[in-house]
């Protein structure tokens with residue numbers, strides 16, 4: 514083996530399949546047939562009272578989680594907004610959130626007059642750190658929000674204990690973690706309320722959609738009132754004070770589209786099969802990475818299962834791979850893998866403290882001049898977690914196994930050629946007119 518065998522230096526790429534490699538959304542034939550049939554049957558395209566396919570979907574979700582209340586919405590962001598409103602937190606109070614999550618885990622809180630406090634995350638899993646939470650708690654804290662990042666459950670025992678000790682509410686953002694478990698219990702059933710996004714890239718894709726689950730009737734009724742006026746609120750809101758507002762609710766409209774509900778219902782019924790296939794696929798990838806120098810699979814604690822395994826984030830290990838005795842950077846490594854035909858890249862979303870929207874005191878909204886979160890820098894855990902992260906496609910189908918094996922072959926090829934033990938390049942052989950760092 515020598516450098517010239519790498520596609521980066523003019524060799525043959527290992528993976529020849531044309532990109533994109535990810536067939537997504539990965540919908541079953543049954544799902545496509547049901548959507549078609551729904552339209553042919555002229556079934557309702559707007560459901561205000563939570564009946565029909567919305568009822569059916571929510572029943573499937575209830576059974577899956579063994580939970581009393583489910584409220585579907587038209588997005589995960591709006592499920593989060595409903596959750597914040599439903600908790601009825603004191604205006605001006607602080608909500609502790611991870612610095613590493615999707616922005617919508619926290620932006621609805623700001624619209625509710627709450628101040629997010631961004632805390633650091635574990636450098637191993639990217640999940641909110643219980644010790645960082647403890648350092649951030651003040652007498653103003655009202656709530657903790659956790660995101661089970663990329664499907665890996667957060668340290669729920671510690672966090673639930675902190676919430677109980679300090680009298681804080683807990684929201685679980687489970688958008689990445691459909692079916693993940695923590696000590697054999699499904700995430701989403703630990704907090705006061707849990708929220709899921711069913712946006713097109715999620716494990717259960719509805720196109721656009723989301724839902725919240727809770728076992729607290731009061732939370733459910735308030736969430737209903739925010740975005741489900743008239744039919745559903747008239748039916749489900751029982752609290753005598755709240756019920757008088759059922760006709761208008763709190764004025765927003767967050768109902769799921771019935772076609773999205775048809776898709777989501779079908780996909781939910783496939784979830785356990787999807788999870789088991791996905792786990793088979795990821796274990797094949799992880800095994801391949803274990804056998805390759807310079808890259809390791811994601812860390813998974815022994816007391817969790819990864820459920821939907823949203824995304825697959827491997828980590829580049831520095832100082833293991835070299836070009837002409839010089840250690841290569843993660844970006845060079847990704848470039849070399851891309852040249853081999855792999856659809857790999859850096860994760861697209863940086864930690865939130867780096868985003869302009871969370872760095873400005875005033876963002877053009879007069880009613881939210883408290884927009885800037887309380888920042889507890891430096892975020893060393895988040896920096897370390899993201900530094901060398903590499904995103905590998907979320908292959909879902911066992912049909913992808915031949916392609917996955919090519920990915921592994923390419924990764925092993927790169928590792929073998931760039932590991933010092935196999936550094937056998939002969940000076941002057943390949944120039945290809947490339948930059949100075951490439952072998953000459």
Ligand SMILES: Cc1ncc(COP(=O)(O)O)c(C=O)c1O
Nearest residue numbers: 588589590615617688710711712
């Ligand atoms: C962790 C997390 N929370 C919330 C959301 C928002 O969901 P939606 O896009 O359905 O509004 C997302 C979406 O990507 C997410 O990844």
